[in-house]
Amino acid sequence: MANKKDEVIREVTQNEYKYGFFTDIETDTLPKGLNEDIIRLISAKKEEPEWLLEFRLKSFGQWKKMSMPHWAHLKIPGIDYQDIIYYSAPRQKASPESLDDIDPELRETFDKLGIPLDEQKHLTGVAVDAIMDSVSVKTTFSETLAELGIIFCSFSEAVKNHPDLVRKYLGSVVPYTDNYFAALNSAVFSDGSFCYIPRGVRCPMELSTYFRINAANTGQFERTLLVADDESYVSYLEGCTAPMRDENQLHAAVVEIVALEKAEVKYSTVQNWYPGNKEGKGGIFNFVTKRGICKGNDSKISWTQVETGSAITWKYPSCILKGHNSIGEFFSVAVTNNHQQADTGTKMIHIGRNTRSTIISKGISAGKSQNSYRGLVRILKNAKNARNFSQCDSLLLGNKCGAHTFPYIETDNSSAIVEHEATTSKISEDQIFYCNQRGIDTEKAIGLIVNGYAREVLNKLPMEFAVEAQKLLQISLEGSVG
Amino acid sequence: MSTNQNYIELFREKEKILEKASPSFMKEIRQDAMDHFSKTGIPGRKSELYKHTSLQKIFEPNYSIQLQPSKVDFKVEDIFTCDVPNLKTRLEIILNGFYLGKKPSLSRLDNGIIIGSLSEALRQYPDLVKEYLTKHAGTRSDGLVSLNTAFALDGLFIYVPKGQVMDDAVQVVHLAMTGLDTLLHYRNLFIMEDNASAKVIVCDHTLSPFRFLTNSVTEIYAGPGARLNYSRVQNEHLNSNLLTNLFIHQEKDSQVISNTITLHSGTVRNNTHVLLNAEDCDSQVYGLSLADRSQHIDNYVNIDHAKPNCTSTQLFKGILDEQSTGVFNGRILVRPDAQKTIAYQTNNNILMSDEAKMNTKPQLEIYADDVQCSHGATTGQLDENALFYMQSRGIPRKEARLLMLYAFAHEVIDKIEVAPLKNRINGLVDKRLRGELSRCNNCSMACRDTPLPI
Numbered sequence: 001m002a003n004k005k006d007e008v009i010r011e012v013t014q015n016e017y018k019y020g021f022f023t024d025i026e027t028d029t030l031p032k033g034l035n036e037d038i039i040r041l042i043s044a045k046k047e048e049p050e051w052l053l054e055f056r057l058k059s060f061g062q063w064k065k066m067s068m069p070h071w072a073h074l075k076i077p078g079i080d081y082q083d084i085i086y087y088s089a090p091r092q093k094a095s096p097e098s099l100d101d102i103d104p105e106l107r108e109t110f111d112k113l114g115i116p117l118d119e120q121k122h123l124t125g126v127a128v129d130a131i132m133d134s135v136s137v138k139t140t141f142s143e144t145l146a147e148l149g150i151i152f153c154s155f156s157e158a159v160k161n162h163p164d165l166v167r168k169y170l171g172s173v174v175p176y177t178d179n180y181f182a183a184l185n186s187a188v189f190s191d192g193s194f195c196y197i198p199r200g201v202r203c204p205m206e207l208s209t210y211f212r213i214n215a216a217n218t219g220q221f222e223r224t225l226l227v228a229d230d231e232s233y234v235s236y237l238e239g240c241t242a243p244m245r246d247e248n249q250l251h252a253a254v255v256e257i258v259a260l261e262k263a264e265v266k267y268s269t270v271q272n273w274y275p276g277n278k279e280g281k282g283g284i285f286n287f288v289t290k291r292g293i294c295k296g297n298d299s300k301i302s303w304t305q306v307e308t309g310s311a312i313t314w315k316y317p318s319c320i321l322k323g324h325n326s327i328g329e330f331f332s333v334a335v336t337n338n339h340q341q342a343d344t345g346t347k348m349i350h351i352g353r354n355t356r357s358t359i360i361s362k363g364i365s366a367g368k369s370q371n372s373y374r375g376l377v378r379i380l381k382n383a384k385n386a387r388n389f390s391q392c393d394s395l396l397l398g399n400k401c402g403a404h405t406f407p408y409i410e411t412d413n414s415s416a417i418v419e420h421e422a423t424t425s426k427i428s429e430d431q432i433f434y435c436n437q438r439g440i441d442t443e444k445a446i447g448l449i450v451n452g453y454a455r456e457v458l459n460k461l462p463m464e465f466a467v468e469a470q471k472l473l474q475i476s477l478e479g480s481v482g
Numbered sequence: 483m484s485t486n487q488n489y490i491e492l493f494r495e496k497e498k499i500l501e502k503a504s505p506s507f508m509k510e511i512r513q514d515a516m517d518h519f520s521k522t523g524i525p526g527r528k529s530e531l532y533k534h535t536s537l538q539k540i541f542e543p544n545y546s547i548q549l550q551p552s553k554v555d556f557k558v559e560d561i562f563t564c565d566v567p568n569l570k571t572r573l574e575i576i577l578n579g580f581y582l583g584k585k586p587s588l589s590r591l592d593n594g595i596i597i598g599s600l601s602e603a604l605r606q607y608p609d610l611v612k613e614y615l616t617k618h619a620g621t622r623s624d625g626l627v628s629l630n631t632a633f634a635l636d637g638l639f640i641y642v643p644k645g646q647v648m649d650d651a652v653q654v655v656h657l658a659m660t661g662l663d664t665l666l667h668y669r670n671l672f673i674m675e676d677n678a679s680a681k682v683i684v685c686d687h688t689l690s691p692f693r694f695l696t697n698s699v700t701e702i703y704a705g706p707g708a709r710l711n712y713s714r715v716q717n718e719h720l721n722s723n724l725l726t727n728l729f730i731h732q733e734k735d736s737q738v739i740s741n742t743i744t745l746h747s748g749t750v751r752n753n754t755h756v757l758l759n760a761e762d763c764d765s766q767v768y769g770l771s772l773a774d775r776s777q778h779i780d781n782y783v784n785i786d787h788a789k790p791n792c793t794s795t796q797l798f799k800g801i802l803d804e805q806s807t808g809v810f811n812g813r814i815l816v817r818p819d820a821q822k823t824i825a826y827q828t829n830n831n832i833l834m835s836d837e838a839k840m841n842t843k844p845q846l847e848i849y850a851d852d853v854q855c856s857h858g859a860t861t862g863q864l865d866e867n868a869l870f871y872m873q874s875r876g877i878p879r880k881e882a883r884l885l886m887l888y889a890f891a892h893e894v895i896d897k898i899e900v901a902p903l904k905n906r907i908n909g910l911v912d913k914r915l916r917g918e919l920s921r922c923n924n925c926s927m928a929c930r931d932t933p934l935p936i
Binding site: 406413 | 530818819821831834835836838839840841842843845846847848849850851852854855857858859860862863
């Protein structure tokens with residue numbers, strides 16, 4: 001039976017990536033390489049104000065002083081930063097007035113990805129900002145949202161139309177000095193989404209950004225800034241795919257979230273960048289800095305992520321719990337297969353009184369992949385009655401993969417309660433046997449168990465996403481499991 | 483001049499003394515260790531493993547180095563009585579890193595067991611010692627071990643041949659007593675051959691109120707089927723810095739239990755490295771630290787499951803009061819083919835004051851799939867409900883608190899196998915928790931931790 005099971009695992013772990021197609025469209029591309037001129041060019045192309053160019057150049061200066069971090073449990077091949085195209089945009093009219101202005105090829109691409117840009121086609125009421133390579137293609141429903149005072153647009157538009165807001169919050173959560181990839185992003189970021197929820201508004205629909213890398217040799221460097229004013233609520237989704245290529249492509253994004261008094265932000269990611277082929281060739285390097293600050297009292301930030309793609313993932317969505325009684329949450333399912341590597345986790349920095357955080361991380365490793373959880377819980381002196389609960393479980397499918405846990409727990413205060421627990425195991429023979437005995441075949445049983453294992457996190461995703469995520473989990477691991 | 487440079491030069495200066503004190507084959511080993519040290523130096527704060535313990539600060543003061551046995555013109559028994567009286571043990575005393583007392587300094591018992599001074603063993607049984615010395619700690623594992631390898635001249639040597647059982651527990655008392663701030667090195671080597679069995683109790687004490695820095699290495703080789711019970715009680719004064727490096731190498735079916743109780747000390751760093759080098763080994767590593775004032779206790783454990791079917795258990799508990807800081811860093815490494823590994827790790831801490839601080843990092847690194855591994859870490863305070871429950875039944879709050887702390891500590895104490903030692907530790911912990919410094923009860927110095935000008 002063990003053999004049969006191994007076979008099933010092998011079968012289900014060898015499914016193909018279905019978003020690997022490439023759209024042949026005309027693009028507007030800058031030459032390869034990274035220097036001040038390129039940064040000035042990007043800035044000029046986007047018609048940016050002087051202060052933003054200065055921000056970019058300062059970041060570039062900082063980046064040059066830094067070196068690639070090596071502390072993660074990852075084997076990262078050398079990256080030649082001069083061999084990357086830092087700006088590539090599908091050629092289209094400056095600002096598409098209606099759908100008809102968008103290149104039909106582009107529309108087709110997003111249709112194929114299941115992200116219709118046509119608002120009528122939406123059944124569920126999700127506003128999408130679709131980003132291809134370096135620019136935002138179309139933001140749907142922005143008019144409807146504007147009626148409520150919600151600003152949801154591409155980052156470039158935000159710089160033009162709401163410079164004060166952008167200037168106030170840009171870099172306030174992730175400063176350009178933060179780390180190597182954040183500095184790089186701050187220097188060359190091309191587009192991204194901007195979102196502002198005004199005071200007391202509960203955003204009526206899910207906001208979503210869809211990232212697509214299309215052009216070859218390009219890096220994607222987008223920046224998302226999300227500000228939730230007092231007593232507001234928003235749920236934000238993020239998805240991403242890329243074509244199959246033999247070379248590695250770099251994706252270094254920054255996401256900043258600011259939650260003011262009593263605001264609540266829910267940020268969900270389904271990450272499905274191209275993971276490389278079975279021999280570990282190609283795939284996206286996903287080096288992302290995501291951080292939110294609960295600035296006001298009683299605010300809440302919740303991160304949910306389903307990580308199935310990317311050759312290498314280096315990502316730690318974090319919460320700074322500054323406001324009293326603020327809450328931070330992190331729910332994650334990370335699946336690695338074949339030669340994928342993931343080093344992911346979170347940081348919870350408790351500063352305010354009565355702050356609470358929960359971390360649930362579920363890692364699944366298969367094939368020859370390495371999957372690490374790395375997390376920090378820091379309770380500062382004034383964070384009286386702070387509370388943290390962390391649970392990180394790892395599931396191993398196959399005997400050539402690895403699962404690792406690196407939690408850091410730093411407690412500086414006697415009224416805090418911090419708990420951490422972690423387990424690592426494989427699917428036990430007993431569990432499979434139990435299912436078999438009740439007429440469920442081995443393949444279905446593995447599917448059931450993996451799904452049950454990840455359910456705690458999947459349940460946190462918004463409806464529309466949960467379905468997709470569940471499907472993804474099946475594609476990444478399980479074949480025909482229902 | 484940097485501290486590292488100081489030691490490199492000191493080594494050059496003292497090379498002749500070191501050479502004279504031990505057989506010629508040691509020269510190369512020392513040189514190799516020093517070469518390595520000159521490349522790495524003392525691990526800095528940037529090093530992930532020493533992130534929370536600043537060795538630089540510990541090594542900074544100007545210590546004199548002890549490279550020959552101290553002359554003793556009094557009986558050690560006069561100034562030192564053991565924390566664990568009436569224990570039927572074979573007592574061995576290491577004073578300032580050198581074997582003290584008994585002549586001859588190395589004895590061979592009827593059943594072939596050899597026990598005594600390491601430097602004597604180097605002379606009498608060079609082939610036996612050579613086979614094991616530095617083989618498990620290596621000369622290159624980290625700066626502290628290199629430094630010890632270069633400078634350590636003596637320590638305790640135990641050899642238990644095939645199938646032999648040591649009836650009495652061996653009690654090794656490490657005393658530090660000099661007239662000035664001193665850097666001490668000692669090296670212990672315990673060789674347990676096939677199916678040998680022994681119990682070792684190690685005590686660390688400081689007897690004079692000077693600043694001490696002890697950098698020790700203990701290598702344990704447990705052959706197939708060997709059993710070793712290793713208990714350690716650390717009870718030093720506030721100005722002492724204790725760095726211990728314990729290397730345990732286990733072969734098939736062997737079992738080594740290590741239990742470290744840190745009652746009192748200045749800065750302590752316990753490095754425990756366990757290598758499970760064959761199938762069916764069992765490793766148990768326990769630790770209890772009680773800290774207050776400016777004490778700093780750092781426990782690092784690395785368990786390397788190199789082969790299948792081994793089990794390991796780690797349990798570390800800490801009670802931190804006043805401005806003390808605690809660190810726990812435990813790592814379980816399961817190598818690619820170490821299937822059917824069962825490894826558990828638990829770390830629980832209680833913070834008694836707002837100034838106390840705890841940093842913990844329980845790590846799992848797993849490369850095999852058919853394993854059961856778990857770790858858990860908690861940091862918190864005493865349960866108010868439980869305290870209230872006891873108060874409502876007429877137990878004063880102070881007493882209730884003590885009861886709970888005592889119960890908390892008991893889980894670790896309970897693992898000690900030597901019954902009289904267990905009882906005594908129970909008593910010591912109880913006293914320690916009541917704030918009565920048990921160390922001073924037995925010490926004639928009556929210094930009561932007079933703070934030194936720093």
